[in-house]
Amino acid sequence: xxxxxxxxxxxxxxxxxxxxxxxxxxxxxxxxxxxxxxxxxxxxxxxxxxxxxxxxxxxxxxxxxxxxxxxxxxxxxxxxxxxxxxxxxxxxxxxxxxxxxxxxxxxxxxxxxxxxxxxxxxxxxxxxxxxxxxxxxxxxxxxxxxxxxxxxxxxxxxxxxxxxxxxxxxxxxxxxxxxxxxxxxxxxxxxxxxxxxxxxxxxxxxxxxxxxxxxxxxxxxxxxxxxxxxxxxxxxxxxxxxxxxxxxxxxxxxxxxxxxxxxxxxxxxxxxxxxxxxxxxxxxxxxxxxxxxxxxxxxxxxxxxxxxxxx
Amino acid sequence: xxxxxxxxxxxxxxxxxxxxxxxxxxxxxxxxxxxxxxxxxxxxxxxxxxxxxxxxxxxxxxxxxxxxxxxxxxxxxxxxxxxxxxxxxxxxxxxxxxxxxxxxxxxxxxxxxxxxxxxxxxxxxxxxxxxxxxxxxxxxxxxxxxxxxxxxxxxxxxxxxxxxxxxxxxxxxxxxxxxxxxxxxxxxxxxxxxxxxxxxxxxxxxxxxxxxxxxxxxxxxxxxxxxxxxxxxxxxxxx
Numbered sequence: 130x131x132x133x134x135x136x137x138x139x140x141x142x143x144x145x146x147x148x149x150x151x152x153x154x155x156x157x158x159x160x161x162x163x164x165x166x167x168x169x170x171x172x173x174x175x176x177x178x179x180x181x182x183x184x185x186x187x188x189x190x191x192x193x194x195x196x197x198x199x200x201x202x203x204x205x206x207x208x209x210x211x212x213x214x215x216x217x218x219x220x221x222x223x224x225x226x227x228x229x230x231x232x233x234x235x236x237x238x239x240x241x242x243x244x245x246x247x248x249x250x251x252x253x254x255x256x257x258x259x260x261x262x263x264x265x266x267x268x269x270x271x272x273x274x275x276x277x278x279x280x281x282x283x284x285x286x287x288x289x290x291x292x293x294x295x296x297x298x299x300x301x302x303x304x305x306x307x308x309x310x311x312x313x314x315x316x317x318x319x320x321x322x323x324x325x326x327x328x329x330x331x332x333x334x335x336x337x338x339x340x341x342x343x344x345x346x347x348x349x350x351x352x353x354x355x356x357x358x359x360x361x362x363x364x365x366x367x368x369x370x371x372x373x374x375x376x377x378x379x380x381x382x383x384x385x386x387x388x389x390x391x392x393x394x395x396x397x398x399x400x401x402x403x404x405x406x407x408x409x410x411x412x413x414x415x416x417x418x419x420x421x422x423x424x425x426x427x428x429x430x431x432x433x434x435x436x437x438x439x440x
Numbered sequence: 441x442x443x444x445x446x447x448x449x450x451x452x453x454x455x456x457x458x459x460x461x462x463x464x465x466x467x468x469x470x471x472x473x474x475x476x477x478x479x480x481x482x483x484x485x486x487x488x489x490x491x492x493x494x495x496x497x498x499x500x501x502x503x504x505x506x507x508x509x510x511x512x513x514x515x516x517x518x519x520x521x522x523x524x525x526x527x528x529x530x531x532x533x534x535x536x537x538x539x540x541x542x543x544x545x546x547x548x549x550x551x552x553x554x555x556x557x558x559x560x561x562x563x564x565x566x567x568x569x570x571x572x573x574x575x576x577x578x579x580x581x582x583x584x585x586x587x588x589x590x591x592x593x594x595x596x597x598x599x600x601x602x603x604x605x606x607x608x609x610x611x612x613x614x615x616x617x618x619x620x621x622x623x624x625x626x627x628x629x630x631x632x633x634x635x636x637x638x639x640x641x642x643x644x645x646x647x648x649x650x651x652x653x654x655x656x657x658x659x660x661x662x663x664x665x666x667x668x669x670x671x672x673x674x675x676x677x678x679x
Contacts, residue, residue: 327548
């Protein structure tokens with residue numbers, strides 16, 4: 130309990146730091162890039178709740194992210210809903226989608242589950258492409274509300290994402306250290322044995338897919354206001370699927386710290402490469418780093434540090 | 441009937457066109473040492489999968505402690521008091537031996553807190569694994585792995601323990617080691633179903649034995665009766 134309150138305090142401090150940073154008004158690009166990196170902290174953390182803790186590898190991250198984004202687009206177009214509503218609704222819709230794929234785990238395990246999530250992403254993208262109201266394949270321009278609570282709209286969105294990242298990490302950390310996290314680890318190691326030891330495996334899997342879905346949707350909900358032009362190819366980008374998996378793998382999947390480290394390192398490297406070399410180089414960096422880690426440090430940076438410390 | 445802990449009534453399990461269990465009926469009394477034998481593929485593991493809840497019987501009923509558990513999921517049956525070990529050990533590989541026990545202590549036990557530390561230590565001492573408490577399962581020997589299976593099942597605080605070939609592949613001394621543990625658990629009041637191919641062990645351990653062959657129950661009796669039963673001999677050795 131003591132450590133939980135300490136973590137809450139750290140979270141609040143981080144949000145305060147975020148607000149202070151937003152007040153600095155340095156080059157706006159810094160906030161732009163910072164937003165993307167923080168968005169990946171949320172995505173990687175959300176992915177890891179299912180992929181790292183429960184061992185169900187989700188290739189369909191773009192589907193959940195885009196569900197959040199398109200729920201927001203729909204609500205902006207239909208009723209000009211405010212940002213907090215967009216975030217809540219985006220999380221809710223993506224969470225329901227997560228609950229749905231949770232039931233897939235009844236029949237599909239391992240690679241087959243992963244393939245199904247990939248298919249889900251393709252199916253949803255096709256549906257969005259054919260839905261004119263939210264822009265169809267051409268996309269839709271979104272106009273930001275005038276007068277953000279403070280600063281420019283980009284610095285405001287940056288602070289919002291700081292808050293979301295802090296919440297996501299706190300949720301992941303709480304799950305990891307609770308009886309839920311221990312049950313998820315047991316079913317990741319051996320689902321049959323876990324069930325026979327009293328672990329309600331289906332209920333825990335549904336919990337993990339839903340929470341993971343909610344957080345991915347939450348990460349996607351501010352996206353329309355961030356890019357101001359939403360079209361299916363960017364909302365369903367392959368980058369999300371690859372990064373969501375690569376960042377926790379590189380950081381380490383068994384602890385909440387892993388995805389954070391992975392997202393900050395890879396996200397920053399990608400942003401630097403986009404500016405200095407080329408925007409196409411992003412995924413190449415991820416690919417190379419991922420291969421290197423799978424070979425040299427399959428347990429990620431956390432595993433590497435533990436090994437160097439002599440356990 | 442009084443004193444009956446487990447009752448299987450006419451259990452049928454089919455896999456496609458293959459009938460793995462054909463109306464098997466079984467009664468196990470509270471506190472009993474019960475042996476389940478039969479040639480390979482006779483349906484022993486299918487039967488205990490139906491009892492533990494890993495599989496659900498297509499027909500028939502399963503009663504435990506006077507309660508119909510036929511449709512309950514496995515984790516609920518564990519909480520009612522049915523625990524099992526696996527033929528091929530299935531440890532939680534990312535956890536230490538001690539943490540492996542923590543899962544059933546927390547989930548099948550009644551306290552939802554990691555307070556089971558002393559309880560885990562007690563079980564490990566009883567089974568003889570306390571020196572390995574902080575190792576990962578990968579660092580265990582075959583027999584230690586089997587002991588971990590039993591220890592983990594014990595941590596679920598069962599009324600009925602199903603030991604699925606806990607001794608396969610062990611040396612003679614190691615078999616005795618496991619037998620001693622199972623006898624001791626039985627003395628503490630735990631009903632035990634032993635599935636085993638090592639005849640010396642089942643015959644010595646069991647008070648009563650049921651023989652399965654091709655999914656059907658072909659014999660039941662004391663070890664002496666089973667040894668003399670011509671149908672059993674035929675099932676194992678052919679005509």
